[in-house]
Amino acid sequence: MATLPVADRDTREKSRFVCCQARPTLGNNTSTLFPSWVPKTILKGIRLIKQLVVNTIERYARYKIDKNLNLQYTDERKYPQPDPTKSYLLYLHIPFCKVFCPYCSFHKYNFDEKKAREYFATLRKEIRIAKERGFRFSSVYIGGGTPTILPDELASTIDLVRELFDIDELSCEADPDISDALIDLLKERVDRLSVGIQSLDDKRLEQTKRCNKFGTADEQVENIKKLIANFKIVNCDLIFNFPDQTAEELREDIQKLKALSPQQISMYPLMYSPSVRKEIETNMGAVQNKKEYALYKVILDELGSDYVQNSCWAFSKKGITLIDEYVVDHVEYLGLGSGAFGFIDGTLYINTFALDEYKQRVDSNQFSTARHKSYSPKEILSYRLMVDMFGFGFSVENLADRYGAHAKKKLAIELFLLKLFKITDKNYQLTTFGKYIFLILMKEFYIGMDYVRETSREGIDRFGFLKK
Numbered sequence: 001m002a003t004l005p006v007a008d009r010d011t012r013e014k015s016r017f018v019c020c021q022a023r024p025t026l027g028n029n030t031s032t033l034f035p036s037w038v039p040k041t042i043l044k045g046i047r048l049i050k051q052l053v054v055n056t057i058e059r060y061a062r063y064k065i066d067k068n069l070n071l072q073y074t075d076e077r078k079y080p081q082p083d084p085t086k087s088y089l090l091y092l093h094i095p096f097c098k099v100f101c102p103y104c105s106f107h108k109y110n111f112d113e114k115k116a117r118e119y120f121a122t123l124r125k126e127i128r129i130a131k132e133r134g135f136r137f138s139s140v141y142i143g144g145g146t147p148t149i150l151p152d153e154l155a156s157t158i159d160l161v162r163e164l165f166d167i168d169e170l171s172c173e174a175d176p177d178i179s180d181a182l183i184d185l186l187k188e189r190v191d192r193l194s195v196g197i198q199s200l201d202d203k204r205l206e207q208t209k210r211c212n213k214f215g216t217a218d219e220q221v222e223n224i225k226k227l228i229a230n231f232k233i234v235n236c237d238l239i240f241n242f243p244d245q246t247a248e249e250l251r252e253d254i255q256k257l258k259a260l261s262p263q264q265i266s267m268y269p270l271m272y273s274p275s276v277r278k279e280i281e282t283n284m285g286a287v288q289n290k291k292e293y294a295l296y297k298v299i300l301d302e303l304g305s306d307y308v309q310n311s312c313w314a315f316s317k318k319g320i321t322l323i324d325e326y327v328v329d330h331v332e333y334l335g336l337g338s339g340a341f342g343f344i345d346g347t348l349y350i351n352t353f354a355l356d357e358y359k360q361r362v363d364s365n366q367f368s369t370a371r372h373k374s375y376s377p378k379e380i381l382s383y384r385l386m387v388d389m390f391g392f393g394f395s396v397e398n399l400a401d402r403y404g405a406h407a408k409k410k411l412a413i414e415l416f417l418l419k420l421f422k423i424t425d426k427n428y429q430l431t432t433f434g435k436y437i438f439l440i441l442m443k444e445f446y447i448g449m450d451y452v453r454e455t456s457r458e459g460i461d462r463f464g465f466l467k468k
Helices: 009-020 040-068 113-133 151-164 180-186 202-207 217-230 247-258 274-284 292-303 355-363 377-390 396-403 412-420 432-456
Strands: 088-094 137-144 169-174 192-198 233-240 264-269 314-316 333-336 341-344 347-351 369-374
Touching (some): 040 432, 088 113, 088 151, 113 355, 151 169, 169 180, 180 217, 217 247, 233 247, 264 292, 292 432, 333 347
Parallel strands (some): 088 137, 137 169, 192 233
Antiparallel strands (some): 264 314, 341 347
8 A cells, every 4th residue: 555645844834824814704603794684594594504514524523433443453463664765753652640630531540650660661662673673753742641750761761762863853741830850851852842731720720630730820820931931842732612611711711821922822622532521521510512613713813813823723933833733744653652553554553551561562572562453545535634624734736746646536525525515715725614623523533542542441450450
């Protein structure tokens, strides 16, 4: 199977700029698009049709994602193999946290220092295996869990990666309570620090059990100021569409963060897998999406003048292109560490979630792959349409160059529907409504990945070991 080339960044940036300037074609505020004499019943009908489109797309996305992410365990051992002509992104996963957030379903275990130090040593061994297998990397993303949970181990791991590979850019996730010592340790090692703020509302921090862990909103603001002053690029994550969140509360959250002027802001819709939904509803109320689009338009309104929109939920100062969703700019990537995902040559690889099995496999000089699934060229093309649209990098003119001579023909139905439902304009640039649609699609994709994580944890105890 032919592999897909990495997207051209210059083309992507031009597309992003055009998309950011796109005029809304369809939205809740339909009164601005029609004369005042248009009957309210017609406007209500338009809103109902739009909601029907949203509901249909959500259901169809869940169906397709459930089908395509139905990975089975097999006795066959298949490991990712590199193309020597390519340079990939390297994803490293650190699965430890001191306190669990109620909405988070990422792969993680309670922090134990001895266990975590052993894990970092095994991870560095797996990085060396990737080098021996012939992989080349130009970009690195370190996620968790809490990557900064053992600063000295993280620094040693970053140093090894930079020693073995020619790295152009390295992003790392961090909590907002980062210490001065950790800042000194990482500021020259990390190009982009992504900080999980989630909210600057004390009520919301209490609801999400983050206040005791990271401090009040005012205390977090002081920490963010220090990070912005010391790192080249600081991204701050906020979550929107909490069950009881109002438009004014969201606007106030964004304005507090804007006042700090971080180089990048990512606005994530509340995501929930079956395992965390009950806890979210216990702490915050019933989960529902009826107000999500209205809140999304608040985000566009608040950030539109000060930031350039890089994707459906990422906003950056001019000239910054790195974002958390590395799958946008990197078609293929290798995941190392327990629970990491990788995608190489049309195959999705998932590493074992059990810490004892992870060490055993790496000690035997193998990658820690536990599950895999290969996809057809059409399935990959549909996935890339979603990701490229989400990241404002889609271009009909470049379809053949990127994905083969018949790519446009294979996507004919999808491209027709995008125009029919006013998701894109005639040039396939996203409308405001279209941005929200692809935000939904990416959200559903990540919820689907959360379900894969849940099934991958079956048969593993809470300490990270295979059940006997």
